[in-house]
Amino acid sequence: MPSNHPQPAGNKQIVHRFLEECWNHGKLDVVHELFAANCRLHDPVFPHLTSGADNLRNHIETCRRGFPDLKFTIDDTIAERDEVVIHWTANGTHKGPFLGMPPTNKKARVSGISIFRLENSKIAEEWSHWNLMSMMEQLGMGSAAQPAASASKAESKVKA
Numbered sequence: 502m503p504s505n506h507p508q509p510a511g512n513k514q515i516v517h518r519f520l521e522e523c524w525n526h527g528k529l530d531v532v533h534e535l536f537a538a539n540c541r542l543h544d545p546v547f548p549h550l551t552s553g554a555d556n557l558r559n560h561i562e563t564c565r566r567g568f569p570d571l572k573f574t575i576d577d578t579i580a581e582r583d584e585v586v587i588h589w590t591a592n593g594t595h596k597g598p599f600l601g602m603p604p605t606n607k608k609a610r611v612s613g614i615s616i617f618r619l620e621n622s623k624i625a626e627e628w629s630h631w632n633l634m635s636m637m638e639q640l641g642m643g644s645a646a647q648p649a650a651s652a653s654k655a656e657s658k659v660k661a
Contacts, residue, residue: 512619516585519617535623537554563599572592573589591631592608
């Protein structure tokens with residue numbers, strides 16, 4: 502098969518290897534093997550993380566310092582053309598600073614979806630979406646706002 506045609510099975514292996522080796526085992530030298538040097542990164546939780554394999558490597562290192570036992574599990578994978586979509590779950594214990602939060606020693610579990618676009622057997626672009634508020638609640642650092650209907654019921658009980 503010519504190299505300009507995407508190979509979904511091979512792309513899927515590259516993405517799975519990225520999560521297993523880089524995120525789960527901290528083998529950060531592998532980032533440069535799997536990602537294009539000028540890759541583009543999109544994650545609303547980390548708006549400063551926009552491009553470059555070096556930046557991604559530093560980002561993973563920072564996250565693993567905050568959660569040294571961080572473990573990603575791949576719940577589902579879809580590979581089509583030059584894209585791979587994974588639904589993942591991450592578990593870890595907050596043992597170091599993370600997003601300006603001091604360590605809480607609490608465990609957190611979040612799930613998310615990442616979409617990877619590959620070119621020439623390297624990841625050229627990644628979009629990630631996950632729920633930061635869910636993680637912060639688990640770490641005791643915040644809580645979601647009460648829905649308006651629940652808040653008005655609570656207010657009426659206080660007035661009674």
